[in-house]
Amino acid sequence: MFKLESKNVDVFYGSSQALKNVNIEIQNNTVTALIGPSGCGKSTYLRLFNRMNDLIDGIKIDGQVLIDGQDIYAKGVNVDILRKRVGMVFQKPNPFPKTIFENVAYGLRVNGVKDENFIRERVETSIKQVVLWDEVKDKMKRSAFELSGGQQQRLCIARAMAIEPSIILMDEPTSALDPISTSKIEELIHELKSKFTIVIVTHNMQQAARVSDKTAFFYLGELVEYGETKQIFTNPKQEKTQNYITGRFG
Amino acid sequence: MYQIDENKVTRKKKRNQKFVFFLFGAMGYFVVALLVLILTFIIYKGASAISWDFITKMPEEGMTKGGIFPAIIGTLCLVAGSMLFAFPIGVLAAIYMNEYVKDGFIKKFIKQMTNNLAGIPSIVFGLFGMSLFVNKLGFGDSILAGSLTLGLLALPVVIRTTEEALKAVDNTFRQASIGLGASKWQTTRRVVLPIAFPNIITGLILSVGRVSGETAPILFTVAAYFLPKLPTSIFDQAMALPYHLYVISTSGTNIEESRPIAYGTALVLVIIVLFTNLLANGLRKYFSKKVKMN
Structure with a gap:
């Protein structure tokens, strides 16, 4: 059984279609990168798995999205419990205006x-898992805003991990960070793989190649190609993929 | 091909830029000058009237002598009463509108109605307050009726400032909280409101400034022409600063003689408004610092 799976998924924002018949199967304890030009639907796809799209007015979702074989859009699914199982990390580090400690404790408390x-x-x-402990152990009661951008992002990952999800979704987690912080996050993704299934949206092709086992290339709402990262980047089957990863468009 | 005289173009650009900057600058300073002028005028005319007796004594001799103590107390009561009414209702309505209602007809409708409410002339609020609170509900000319009327007036301001404060909260905070399995209410209470709080407080205090100077809504609902005693319950009439100013400038027993008192009253009113604005600023700064730490 696959950890994550989507079957014939269509997503509409009002009358415009954001995803067209997307089928993907994701194994447990792997890292999957979603790549593609802006507006291709990769973020929309990522947000299907914790039903974050539900917050958008006027969205319509067809098809099946499965976690551990269960349809998470079926009637009677408790969305709060689902979201406990699926952590999320955002583009910009967004710690709450609370202490470092309370940021990570938040998920447990709610x-x-x-x-x-x-x-x-x-x-x-959790903070030890994101290799932040030595940097913050003496200032747990200080505001999370006092940390640097890279530290804040690692804190946000710790915040997501504290409630022990089995899946972590990352939406361009390093796009607002400097190169050193970025490589720290990438190392972290490698280590976290043994415990979590990770899906990461990225605009950075090298990053996708470095961190992921599998890569999915989206274009205009369609899944153009999905396969082993090595194969996608060295020997893509589709011409569009080839053009995108070599920088000819996008 | 076309030829460009670069020197000429540069000269023209510079000239235009200078002219526009001068115009904008002049307007900016004009506004400041106007404010300084008004303040200086009121301070110059009113300062001589201000004394400890002036702010702690009853009016005497047909309001040509004595103090304005009951009007100060009356205004404070009205402001407090109106805010007790407008704060909770306004803040809750704004939270509902911004956090719960989906975009669509209902939201647009409520919004349009709040905006319309803000556009109604204050004298109309006064008339409405008289008809509903004073007569229909039988509160009589009273602090209660006046506070409710002023509260109605403040409501759209409170709703709008609260909404702006909530809108300014970055959506990813909400998503992060929801993403951790928090409910909408938990998200609102633990994340959104603490972030928005400093701005909400500022808006609320600014509406206090607005309410304290209103005359029309209290005209037929609470304000007493002359009442040299303090109110003892919310069903009493009361004097109020803006109305007192109006009375002694237009229909007092001796308008010329009570001029200094009028300017003194105006000065007290302006000081109260300036003070609330300063307080708003201070509180916003204080809470902005604090909000990062809770």
């Missing part, structure tokens, strides 16, 4: 965890 010892443990583990 999900009803009261045991302070447990919360403290989870916060520490």
